[in-house]
Amino acid sequence: AAGVPVLSSNFNQSNQTGQMNPTLQQDLNEIENILEKVKQQGIDFLNAIDTVPTSTQNPITTNRNLNDSGLGALTAMEEFNQRLAPLLVSQAGPRYWGFVTGGVTPAAIVGDWLTTIYDPNAQSTNAQGGVSALIEIETINLLLQLFDLPKSFLGGFVTGATMSNFTCLAVARQWFGKQLGLDFAKNGISAPINILTATPHSSSVKCLAMLGIGSQNFTKIKTVEGNREALDIADLEKNIKNLNGQPFILISSAGTVNTADFDDFDAINKLKEKYNFWWHIDAAFGGFAACSPKYKQLVSGWENADSITVDCHKWLNVPYESAFYLVKEKHINLQVETFQNSNAPYLGDPLENFSYLNFLPENSRRLKALPVWFSLLAYGKEGFQDIVENSVAMALQFDEFITQNEGFELLAPTRLNNVCFTLAGEHNQEKVSLFLTHLNDKEKVFMTPTVYQNRKGIRASFVNWRTNENDIRIAIEEMKASILELGIE
Ligand SMILES: *Cc1c(COP(=O)(O)O)cnc(C)c1O
Numbered sequence: 001a002a003g004v005p006v007l008s009s010n011f012n013q014s015n016q017t018g019q020m021n022p023t024l025q026q027d028l029n030e031i032e033n034i035l036e037k038v039k040q041q042g043i044d045f046l047n048a049i050d051t052v053p054t055s056t057q058n059p060i061t062t063n064r065n066l067n068d069s070g071l072g073a074l075t076a077m078e079e080f081n082q083r084l085a086p087l088l089v090s091q092a093g094p095r096y097w098g099f100v101t102g103g104v105t106p107a108a109i110v111g112d113w114l115t116t117i118y119d120p121n122a123q124s125t126n127a128q129g130g131v132s133a134l135i136e137i138e139t140i141n142l143l144l145q146l147f148d149l150p151k152s153f154l155g156g157f158v159t160g161a162t163m164s165n166f167t168c169l170a171v172a173r174q175w176f177g178k179q180l181g182l183d184f185a186k187n188g189i190s191a192p193i194n195i196l197t198a199t200p201h202s203s204s205v206k207c208l209a210m211l212g213i214g215s216q217n218f219t220k221i222k223t224v225e226g227n228r229e230a231l232d233i234a235d236l237e238k239n240i241k242n243l244n245g246q247p248f249i250l251i252s253s254a255g256t257v258n259t260a261d262f263d264d265f266d267a268i269n270k271l272k273e274k275y276n277f278w279w280h281i282d283a284a285f286g287g288f289a290a291c292s293p294k295y296k297q298l299v300s301g302w303e304n305a306d307s308i309t310v311d312c313h314k315w316l317n318v319p320y321e322s323a324f325y326l327v328k329e330k331h332i333n334l335q336v337e338t339f340q341n342s343n344a345p346y347l348g349d350p351l352e353n354f355s356y357l358n359f360l361p362e363n364s365r366r367l368k369a370l371p372v373w374f375s376l377l378a379y380g381k382e383g384f385q386d387i388v389e390n391s392v393a394m395a396l397q398f399d400e401f402i403t404q405n406e407g408f409e410l411l412a413p414t415r416l417n418n419v420c421f422t423l424a425g426e427h428n429q430e431k432v433s434l435f436l437t438h439l440n441d442k443e444k445v446f447m448t449p450t451v452y453q454n455r456k457g458i459r460a461s462f463v464n465w466r467t468n469e470n471d472i473r474i475a476i477e478e479m480k481a482s483i484l485e486l487g488i489e
Contacts, residue, residue, distance in 0.1 A: 023070035034073050041081075042109075049466070052090035053443035060087060089446075092319075094466035095475060098448035100257065100285050100314045100418075103464040107378030108318040111371030122157075122367040124355040132367050133356055139369035140324060142376045143310070146384060147290040150303050154329045156356050157368040159321035161284035161311040162203035167325045167339075167360050168307035169207050172249045172278040174334045175306075179247035179276065185337045189213070194248035196239055198223050198231030198263070199256045201282050218251075227412050227453075229253070229261035233271070240275050249278045254299055254308075255286020258452050258459060260416035262286060265301035272304060281305045284323070285463060288315040289416060291384045295392065298416070306331060315388065315417075315463040318371040325360070335359055391417045391462040397472045398460055407483045411452045420450065422457040423488060431488055432456040439482045445475040 092103040120132035140155040177184035195218035209215040222235035252263040289295035312322035399414040
C-alpha cells in the first residue's frame with residue numbers, strides 16, 4: 001500500500017552496506033582516549049568535591065536543539081563541561097545535608113562503571129544468555145549478613161525506597177485480598193483495604209495512590225507522647241480491635257525523615273502473635289542502625305516483618321538509583337501473582353525458574369547490585385559500622401552547636417543521624433525560610449526545610465561517608481554569618 005515504507009531490495013548494494021555511522025566508528029576507534037578523558041575528569045571532580053558548590057544560581061539555559069550529524073563523544077563532552085556540568089552541584093560531597101543524601105565510595109564507582117560497561121540485563125538465573133541475576137542474589141545475601149537478617153527473606157533491587165515500598169505494599173495488597181478469598185492482581189481491588197500507620201514517609205502515601213488503595217485511605221495511629229514520631233502501641237491495638245478481626249496492613253518506620261524515630265518492633269512482634277496483619281517496615285536509611293552495636297537495638301525484632309524497604313543510595317553510599325526490597329520467602333506465591341509477567345509462562349516453582357521480572361515492577365533491569373557488591377566486599381561489616389557511627393557522631397556534634405547557640409533550637413532530640421531544628425523563638429518562625437535560602441545560597445552547605453509539629457524547621461541529615469569535623473565547622477561558621485547578615489535576633 002502507498003505510504004508504507006518498504007526496505008529497499010537494493011539495501012545491500014547501498015553505500016551504507018555494513019558500515020557503521022562514521023561518528024560512531026570514530027568514537028569506537030578512540031575509545032581509549034575517550035575513557036581516559038572521563039577518568040581524568042572524574043579524578044579532578046573527586047579531588048575538588050569539598051570545594052564544589054552545594055547549590056547554584058547559575059542561569060544556564062537548557063533547551064538545545066538536536067543536531068543532524070553527531071558531534072562525537074569528545075565534542076559532546078566539551079559542551080557538557082561548558083553548559084551542563086556547572087549545573088551539577090556537590091550533592092555527593094560532604095556538606096550536602098538536605099533530604100537524606102549519600103555519596104559514592106571508590107568501590108561503588110568501580111561497580112557502577114563496570115555495570116555500565118558490561119551492561120547485563122539482570123533477570124534470570126537459569127536462562128540461556130545471561131545469569132547475572134545470580135550476582136544480585138549473592139548481593140542480597142551479603143546485605144542480609146550486613147544487617148543480621150535471616151535467610152527467610154528474598155530480595156531484589158529497585159530504583160529507590162519509593163519503588164521498594166511499592167513492591168512490598170503491592171505484595172501486601174495481594175495478601176490482603178487472599179485473606180478475603182479474593183485475587184486483586186487478577187480481578188482488581190474489590191474490597192476496601194485496611195492500612196494502619198503513624199508517620200508514613202510521603203513515598204508510602206504515594207504508593208497507596210499508585211496501588212489503587214487511595215492516598216487518604218489509611219488510619220493514622222497516634223504517636224508516642226513526648227516529641228516522638230513512633231507509633232503508640234496502645235493506640236495501635238485500640239485501632240486493631242476496632243477492625244473486629246479484619247486483616248490489615250501495618251506500615252511501620254525504622255527511621256522517620258524528620259527525627260529518625262523508630263517504631264517499637266518488639267512490641268509489634270507481640271501484636272503479631274495475636275492479630276492477623278502484614279507487617280511492612282520502611283527502613284530506607286534507619287535499617288543501617290543494624291550495622292553498629294551501639295544502635296542495633298533500634299531495629300530489635302525487625303526480622304519478623306513480612307517485608308522491609310532499604311535504600312542503598314543513602315547510607316550505603318552507592319550512586320543513584322539503588323534500593324532493595326525484602327519479602328519473606330513464604331509469601332513467594334503472592335509476590336509472583338502480583339508481578340508475574342504475562343508473557344513469561346508460570347513455570348511451576350518460581351524459585352527453580354527464577355526471574356526477577358516476575359518479582360518486581362521492571363522487566364529489563366540494570367545490574368544495580370554490582371556497586372553494592374563491590375562496596376560490601378571492599379569495606380566489609382567494619383567499614384559500614386564506621387560510616388554509620390561517624391555519621392551519628394557528626395550529627396551529635398552539629399546537635400551540640402544547635403543546642404548551645406542561642407540563635408537556634410532543636411525541634412526534637414537527635415536520635416540517630418538527622419538533626420531537626422529551627423531559629424530560636426516563635427517570632428522568628430517567618431524568617432526560617434529566608435534564613436535557609438540565604439544559607440544555601442552561600443553554596444557551602446545544603447539543608448532542606450520541613451514542618452515539624454506545626455513549626456517551620458530545617459533538617460540536616462548525615463549519611464555521607466566523607467563528612468568530617470571540619471565540615472561541621474564550616475557549616476557552623478556559615479550559619480553564624482547568616483544570622484548576622486540577616487540581622488536575626
Ligand atoms: C528516602 C526515603 C524514602 C524514599 O526513597 P527514594 O530512594 O527517594 O525513593 C522512603 N522512606 C524513607 C524513610 C526515606 O528516608
